Structures are given as C-alpha cells and as structure tokens.
Amino acid sequence: MLLHASPLHFQDAGLWSEFLSQTFVPLAVREQGNQPFSNLAINEQLGSLMVTEMRCTAFQVDRTTALANRTETALYKASLQLSGTSEIQQRNRKVVLQAGEWAFYDTTCPYTVSVGADAHFLVLQLELGHMQTWLPYLQAALVRRFETQAGSGQLMRQMLLGALNQRQHLSDVAAGGVSAAIMHLIGAQLSECAEVAPDHEQESVQQVQLLKLKHYIAENLTDPDLKVEQLCEYFRYSRRYLYKLFALQNLSPADYIQRQRLEACKQLLANPHYQRPVTELAYQYGFRDATAFSHAFRRRYGLSPTAWRQTPNDAKDCNMC
Structure with a gap:
C-alpha cells in the first residue's frame, strides 16, 4: 500500500459496504466472481483532499437514483487506477480504466x-467548491479516460504519489x-480534454483561455511582476482581449489577481501553524507594503489581517466567506 497508516481489512461484503458508504456516499455493494472476498483500504487526508487507497477483489457498487436523490452536498470523485481494471458507467457513458489512467464522476x-x-486504485474526493474554476467543463469531462503518461496528467500523478509517500513528513x-x-x-x-460543443465554440474557446489564465495566476501569485503586462506577454494576448476575457x-485582470x-x-x-509576520506575508504576495495589504484586506473581508488572524476558527466559519 502507498499510504503509511495500517490498512483496514474487509472479508465481509456487508462491512465493506458500510465502510464505502461512510467514506464516500451511500452505495449498494455486490460481490462479483468466485475469488474469496478480501479487500484492503486506507483513508488519508491531504490538505483539502480526502484520498482513499484500495486493493480489492472483484465487486460492484451502484449509486442508485434513490440514493443520488438524497444527496445534500455536490461531491466529485476522481479514480486513479494503479493496477488491474475498473469500469465506470454514468449518464450513458462507460469507461474502462487500465493502470495509469483516471476518470472523473459525479x-x-x-x-x-x-x-x-x-485491482489497486486511489479515489480522490473533490467538493464542488474546490472546482469552481473548472465548472464549465465538469459535465463534459465526466466518465472520460485521462492519461497520466505525459503533460499535466503525468505531473498530477507524480505529485500525488510523491505527496502520499512523504505525507508523514509534510506539515x-x-x-x-x-x-x-x-x-x-x-x-x-x-x-485540455473537454469536449467543445460546435454551437458554442467561440464561447468555449474563451472559457478555456480564461481557465488557463486563472491556472497561471494561481501558480504565480507570489511573483511581484504578476500584472496585466506579464499576462499579455506570456499568453500573447492584446491588453484589450485580456480585459475581454476577464469581463x-x-x-x-488586476482585480482578479x-x-x-x-x-x-x-x-x-x-x-495556526503559520506564524510569519503580516508584513512579510504582504511582500510575499506582491503588495507594495503592509499598509496597502491591510487596506485591501479590510475592504474585502471587513477585518484587518491581524484581527482576522486573531478571530477564533468557529467565528471565521460563521462570519467570513
């Protein structure tokens, strides 16, 4: 197993069904094949991601219409196959995953x-709130096969497996x-792989461009030169077109950054583990000084950075968005 915690061992389909329903969402579970039932599973929290690792004998889970209708929270699952195979069916789509492939479902x-x-695979739980940037492409991406042999897929797989291997050493x-x-x-x-409807081609192209801009911004937030000019130069957009995308x-663009x-x-x-001074944080994220940072923070959230830091966590959850 990749995760370092002791795995849970299930030799009973009923207990396995209970574990899956508690870890993910309520599911109906059926054994398949003649192999003795013997499944291993570990849950690990990695930041905002819940990762579940499983080594399994053959089984099937059904998220029935009745169970899906009781859903209270929008939750997506990404399944990364490490060995063996898995077949996922949803909305008249079907995909069979081999080692090194992953798929996304709702x-x-x-x-x-x-x-x-x-079979040996990982399942990541992704709340809708964490996927807002990619919302225009979620439905088109459901139950599609994604590779991890090159490009962003390879980077994702390497980072995920590396982080799980080093989880006990990560703050x-x-x-x-x-x-x-x-x-x-x-x-x-x-x-990159989302299907584009012909009658919305221009709008979809602009949405893809905007998503790539957002991704670049997220990766370069601490760069003090991250400004409109840098975005125009990097993406070869005119200033006017850049403003059109962010419209x-x-x-x-500056407000979004x-x-x-x-x-x-x-x-x-x-x-609570982050103890660096507010002034250092301001410079780190491209503000010209602590005063400018404090004014911007207060306008956005109604509190100074220092007051926000001192606010109890339960009050943060209730009062801030």
Whole structure:
C-alpha cells in the first residue's frame, strides 16, 4: 500500500459496504466472481483532499437514483487506477480504466463502478467548491479516460504519489499547498480534454483561455511582476482581449489577481501553524507594503489581517466567506 497508516481489512461484503458508504456516499455493494472476498483500504487526508487507497477483489457498487436523490452536498470523485481494471458507467457513458489512467464522476447522479479482481486504485474526493474554476467543463469531462503518461496528467500523478509517500513528513501548510497544486493540475487536464460543443465554440474557446489564465495566476501569485503586462506577454494576448476575457467574470485582470492573493493570504492567516509576520506575508504576495495589504484586506473581508488572524476558527466559519 502507498499510504503509511495500517490498512483496514474487509472479508465481509456487508462491512465493506458500510465502510464505502461512510467514506464516500451511500452505495449498494455486490460481490462479483468466485475469488474469496478480501479487500484492503486506507483513508488519508491531504490538505483539502480526502484520498482513499484500495486493493480489492472483484465487486460492484451502484449509486442508485434513490440514493443520488438524497444527496445534500455536490461531491466529485476522481479514480486513479494503479493496477488491474475498473469500469465506470454514468449518464450513458462507460469507461474502462487500465493502470495509469483516471476518470472523473459525479456522486449527485446515479453511477455504477465495477472493480476487477486484484485491482489497486486511489479515489480522490473533490467538493464542488474546490472546482469552481473548472465548472464549465465538469459535465463534459465526466466518465472520460485521462492519461497520466505525459503533460499535466503525468505531473498530477507524480505529485500525488510523491505527496502520499512523504505525507508523514509534510506539515499541514505544505499538505494544503500540495493538494491545491494537484487540484489545479486536475483542472488543467479537464480543460485540455473537454469536449467543445460546435454551437458554442467561440464561447468555449474563451472559457478555456480564461481557465488557463486563472491556472497561471494561481501558480504565480507570489511573483511581484504578476500584472496585466506579464499576462499579455506570456499568453500573447492584446491588453484589450485580456480585459475581454476577464469581463466574463465581471472583473478586471488586476482585480482578479488581487482577490486571489487576498484569498491565499486569508487562508494562511487562518492556519495556526503559520506564524510569519503580516508584513512579510504582504511582500510575499506582491503588495507594495503592509499598509496597502491591510487596506485591501479590510475592504474585502471587513477585518484587518491581524484581527482576522486573531478571530477564533468557529467565528471565521460563521462570519467570513
């Protein structure tokens, strides 16, 4: 097993069904084949990602219409096959995953997953709130086969497996940063491979361009030169066209960059393990000085950075968005 915790061993389909329903969403489970039932599973929290590793004999799970209709939270699952095979069916689509391939599916809709004998795979749970940037492409990306042999897929797989291998040596802050990077790579691959409807081609092209801009911004938030000019030069867009793309979000490029920087700072200040001074954080995220940072933070969230840092976590959850 890749994860370092002791795995749970299941030799009974009923207990396995209970584990899966508690870990993910309620599911109906059936054994398949003649192989003695023997499944191993480990859950590991990696930042905002819950990762479940499984080594299994053959079985099938069904997310029935009745179970899906009881869903309260939008949750997506990404399944990365390490060995063996798995078949996923949803919305009249079907994909068979071999080693090194992954697929993405929606727990708010009925689905069936059939796992082959001696299968080894990882399942990542992704809340909709973490996937807002990629929302235009989620439906087109459902139940499609994605490769991890090159490009963003390979980077995602390497980063995920490396992070799981080093999880016990990662601080909560580091694990949060790694999980955010993994989600950005997942989103990048979704946007690269998403199907484009012919009657919305121009709009879809612009959405892809905007998503790539957002991904680049997220990866370069601490670069003090991250400005409109740098974006135009890197993507070879005119200033006018860049503003047109961000108008899809009703924001200017500079406003979007500042919001993302403020959000990153807010998350760090909420983490009790992050103890660096506010002034250092301001410079780190491209603000010219602590005063400018404080004014921008207060305008956005209604509190100074210091007051936000000192606010109890339960009050943060209730009062801030």
